[in-house]
Amino acid sequence: MQHIANWKIDKYKLIISLIILLISSEGFAQKTGTMIEKWKDGKKAAVSLTFDDGSINQFTKALPIMNRLSIPATFFIITGQIPGSQFQGKFIGRPIDQIVAETATVPTNKDNFFERASAIGFLGYEGTLDYHTRAGGIYDEQGDEEAQEAYSIIDEGYKKVREGAFKTKQPGDRRSGVTWDQIKTYVKQGHEFASHTVTHPRLAVLDDANMLYELEKSKEEILKQLGSRFTFSAEGPYGTENERVMEKMYTIYPALRNRMPEPFLEELNRSNKMNPGESKKEYVQWQRGATTKTPLPMMKAWVDTVASHKNNWLVLVFHGVDGIGYEALPHELLDEYFQYIKSKESTIWIGTFADVTKYMRERMASTIESENVSDKIKIILKHTLNQSLYNYSLTLRTYVPSDWTSVKMTQGDTVVKCTIKKEGSDSYVQYEAAPNSGTIELQKQ
Ligand SMILES: [Zn+2]
DSSP, X not given: OHHHHHHHHHHHHHHHHHHHHHHHTTTOOOOOEEEEOSSGXXXXXEEEEEEETTOHHIIIIIHHHHHHTTOOOEEEEOGGGSTTOSOOOOOOSSOHHHHHHHTTTSOOOTTTHHHHHHHGGGSSBTTSHHHHHHHHHHHHHHOGGGTHHHHHHHHHHHHHHHTTOSOBOXXXXXXXXXXXXXXXXXXXXXXXXXXXXXXXXXXXXXXXXXXXXXXXXXXXXXXXXXXXXGSSEEOOGXXXXXXXXXXXXXXXXXXXXXXXXXXXXXXXXXXXXXXXXXOOSSEEEEEEEXXXXXXXXXXXXXXXXXXXXXXXXXXXXXXXXXXXXXXOBOHHHHHHHHHHXXXXXXXXXXXXXXXXXXXXXXXXXXXXXXXXXXXXXXXXXXXXXXXXXXXXXEEEEEEEOTTOOEEEEEETTEEEEXXXXXXXXXXXXXXXXXTTXXXXXXXXX
């Protein structure tokens, strides 16, 4: 009974203070309540810098620039190419001699295409992988209806194999590049590493067993080397959006740069011409790929564009650096570009692909309950997602009475003194809070 009586008094006090508030603000109601900021720290946009294929100059040339500027990046790495990796590319299936022999009498068709396209790169010859890549490119872009051309490329490749046209592959011609020890250092510097498969195949033309090997073993390798934090994001090679690949891939990786299917997100891929300001959705992911033909002013304009909207996430895609890798950009250009991005950091959140994805998904799946008790506001922040994957802090904004001059925020062991910010005549505090981690208390100081 005592408790209930106190509660009534508190409620009474609250009503009185609300009336005082209304009077003191000359009849205008003060904003109340708590919201989750659209982006971390209440910024207006997000930018993620992503690098594909793990070519060496990304680490020796571009990464030091980003470290100098304290910019984190996401690197999609081909795990089988890294020295010391347990899992290398291989063919899973029948003995390859059987497959090769069969090609002499049975032309490639929809029933044997995936098996043949999976095996052709692993026959032990120089140059056969190119037939996989070319057939895969045509098949992935045009779909199963127009697959005849892809079948004839595979037929041509196997015909040459049967004729002995290829040289036997010499062992030890693996590309040298970044090592796992170096990657562990970069992880400590705040960068994200993520899967780009074991060998960078055309996933759309692999049969299920070989596709799963490329996806699962790459994940297993990263898990073993770097831990579960880095098995969140992935990118299927060549930006594939093949339905069969996307379906399989999403059972293994929670976030794909290839495609993000959430209804709240407008996804504009690299080739999409739509202006990211046109979408009415809660969030827009705008992917832009900088190639050797992209002028720097245009690259800078992408950043200005997202900064001028409220819901845009710019995902930049880079490949080669200083002559090594696809569409290699000079590091001097990257330096100037990264400095430009950094200069916008007061309005733009520069976050890894995983962090921005987690922030958006957690925010969209969260609920807030709050209770005002005299000089205290109690808030419960919860989401319904898997808590072992989604544990990224969210930025909350809580409106407080205008007579509050300073606020102490407590959640578990975290205690932070928050300064009051003003939005017209409204007062609010902005702070980081962990979802599903106990009551948040804001205490008037
Ligand atoms: Zn790639």
